[in-house]
Amino acid sequence: MTLLRERGTRRPDVVVPRGRGxxxxxxxxxxxxxxxxxxxxxxxxxxxxxxxxxxxxxxxxxxxxxxxxxxxxxxxxxxxTKLFTEDGLARQDFFTSVRNNLYYVVLVVPLQTVLALCLALVANQRLLKGRTFFRAAFYFPSVTSSVAISVVFLFLFANSGTVNAILGLFGIDGPLWFSDSRGLVHLVLDGVGLVNLDAPPAALADHGVFGLSWWDWISGPSVAMCTIITLVVWTTSGTFMLMFLAALQDVPVALEEASLIDGANRWQRFRAVTLPHLRPVLFLVLTLGLISTWQVFDQIYVMSQGDPAKTTLTPAYLSYRTAFRSFDYGSGAAISFVLFSIIVVLTAVQRWLLRERRG
Amino acid sequence: MRRLTSTFLGYAILVFFGLVFLYPFFIQIASAFKTQADAAAHPLSLVPHPFDTSSFLRIFDSTDFPRWVGNSVLVTVLVTAGRVFFDSLAGYALARLRFPGRGGVFATVLAVMAVPGVVLFIPKFLVLNQLGIYDSYAGLILPLIADAAGIFIMKQFFESVPPDVEEAARVDGAGVFRTYWSVVLPMARPALITLTILAFQGSWNEFPHTVVAVQSPELFTLPRGLADLVSGSLGKGTQYPLKLGAALLATIPVAVLFVIFQRYFVRGANEGATKG
Known part of the structure; x- marks a missing residue:
């Protein structure tokens, strides 16, 4: 890759002088x-x-x-202004979708990056046979149709589906995944006895911002959203693994060997030799992840249509629904431009932050 | 000894993740051949009992499946051919030919690549509506041929080949198009294969565009038909074997291509990364 790019910088018109006229x-x-x-x-x-x-x-x-x-x-x-300043259903729906997507991003981006890196590290072990097969297996979900995969996950997470059957083996009674709108943070707080789900603390439930109470803001992703998070992490890790693998193959063997002779253990070698080499790819993977997670649509359309209780509504799906189901094209377009700005701003901020650190 | 344990651990991790990534597909294949009752009662089992092919018969009998396949094939063939032809032409011109406005065209390509596809739903609908090709094959196909990333990949590729051969051809008096067609394109085979695969996979799996470009069921492609089959509007209860079977059939063409051309898929994934 780098070889190609370096050669690519050679401009043809500089190389061969010829009669232009x-x-x-x-x-x-x-x-x-x-x-x-x-x-x-x-x-x-x-x-x-x-x-x-x-x-x-x-x-x-x-x-x-x-x-x-x-x-x-x-x-x-x-x-x-209906989306930001006027109290009403439009604003409430919009900020609900932003909240849902925020939790989605916060979980998907780190999970898929870490999983992709782990897969790449394991699949890069020179001593292991059959690496190519496993590499292909990890990558395969990435090339298949998002709709077809969503159908498979609808079955896996169905009430009497595969995931609940596996949980059943451990004596756990799985939830009704696609109809469970309870937020993860709510469930944890309720589980440790801090709050009661049916009677949330008034301090949080009675105040809020942008049409949502603080209690709603801190909900965490709903159980239903977690199925979509799982699906997306599972399908995209393979692609990012390939990017990490390409970079890993550029790590000079001599450098690794030198660190071995110096007596560095596996973790030290990873920290001191491998990770610095991966830094540019890591930034790339994070940026691509951040851009794509704000665009989640296909899976929502097939698996949940924004339900249950609007907890899988995302700005992309909301913009589609507002325009093509409620025939309010103006509002739908406005939502998509706000989404556009979110993506542009986040990408810019991330690039800026990372430039600081690199310098 | 230490090496042995770490090798064992390495295999254990590989096999574990191998199962995580492949088991869902095995379940899908097995369940497509189960009866409805069997699929619901034994969702973990990889052995259909009894072995039942009736869901495939129902896919062809009670849904528009053949029609969706036909539309998907048409869209995929035309979009792939269009992208490969136009992208390589444009990529070559941007890499090699000097013409006024070249910088502007390339800047446009980069700008278009930065537009997230998901914000184009309503814009695309508006332009199709305005041009009078909403809900038609033209509306389904033409916008998909526009492909900035492919132009970028081809430009990168042409810049990486030394220009000597073309120069020789030109000195021999061959025109620009002759040189392109009989000298440049044959050299570009690996890049063209990568582009073909990216385009095939992209257009066969394309879903959101079909949602905003068409509404008549006669124009549905496979992903659109499948989505409506499961998400309710065509839904007939929880017929998992039928739905999984239909999804399985939709996956097969790309899976076959993947097995044959794996290294080009890998190259495509990494080419796509450079646009970030």
Whole structure:
């Protein structure tokens, strides 16, 4: 990879000097001809639509007729203020979805990164036979259809499904995964006797911010959301494992051997030699994870549709539902632009933080 | 002795995770051949008892499965062909040809790659609606051919090959397109295979676009049909063997491709990473 990239920096026009004058015209024409189809498709189906949606997010278009003929009522930034400042269902739903997605991100990103790193370290052991087979096995879920995998997990976590059967072997009575809206943090607090689920402390339940009480904010992911978290960690770890593996293969063997001679144990070697080498990939994996976890949609659509009790609602699914099920395209578009900003800001913040540390 | 224990531990971990990652697929295959009662009563068992193929008959009888497969094949073939052709053309031009506006086009490609797909649901619907191709094959296929990441991969690749051979061809008087077609493309085989695989897998599995581009059941692809089959609108109770069987059939083409072209999948995954 690095080899390719280094060679890639060599610009062809620097390498071979040649009579430019004569080919310039046809070359320019050919250049445009070559990029035209792809450029038109990108402009038509990505750039133009984004601008159109920006306009629609300022209207209350309901799907009838065209939103660009002046028939759709212009409402200014109303669709945005409804999400942030006006007390109402729109704001409550939006911040519920943000809360759900936050818990989802906080669990999925670290779990999938750690799992991917562990898988890569094990699959990179030169002494073990059959590594290639296991590598393929770990990666396989990543290439299959998200919808098909969701169907499988619907069965695994069904009331009389595989997971509950395994729990049953240990004498545990598994929950009704997809209809259980209780939050994990709530359950833990209730379990240690700090609070009572049926009568939450008034200090938390009676006050709050953005239309949700503090009690709702601290709920943690619901039991139902945990099934989706499990599914996503399981499917994406394989891809990230491959990235770690590619980087691990670049760790100079000489360096590892030197540390062995120095008497470093396994953990010291990992900390001092391997981990510094993996740092760039680690940042990449975290960034990609952060971007993709805010986009979770397919699994929600197939497995839970935002239920139970809106605890698997995410901004992406909410934007879809608002536009295509409630026919409020303006609000739906506004939600997707807020989501867009969340992703952009988080990526920027993360890049900035990591640059500081690297410098 | 220490080495022996650590080798044993290594295998134990590998086998454990191997089971974690493959057991769900084994369960899926086994359950597709079970009866409804057997699947519910023995969700852990890998042996159908009795062995029952009726759920596959019902997949073809009582659902639109054949139609979904047909649509998926059509979409996948056209999208893959379109992406491979247009991406390699554009990637080559951006890497090698000098034309005014090249920098601008490449900046656009990078910008498009940074747009998260999930915020494009409503925008895509708006443009399809405006162009009058909502709920049609054109609307289902054309937007999927637009593929900034593929252009980026091809540009990277062409920049990594030394330009000497093309230069020689040009000196011999071959035009730009001739050179591209008979000299450059044959050299680009590995990159083209990677791109083909990425495009095939991507379009065969594509789901969200089908949700915003079509609504008529005659235009459903396999993932869309499957999603509606399980999420209720076409749902008929908890027929797990049927649903798992349909999901299994949807997985097979990519699985076969994966077994044959594994190293290209790996390369694709790492190419995709560079865009971050």
């Amino acid at each position: 004569s080919i310039r015209g046809p070359e320019a024409r050919a250049g445009w001809l070559f990029v035209a189809p792809a450029a038109v498709l990108l402009a038509l189906f990505v750039l133009l639509p984004v601008l159109m949606a920006l306009w629609v997010s300022l209207t209350s278009w309901n799907g009838q007729g065209s939103p660009f003929t002046g028939r759709a009522p212009f409402v200014g930034v109303d669709n945005y």
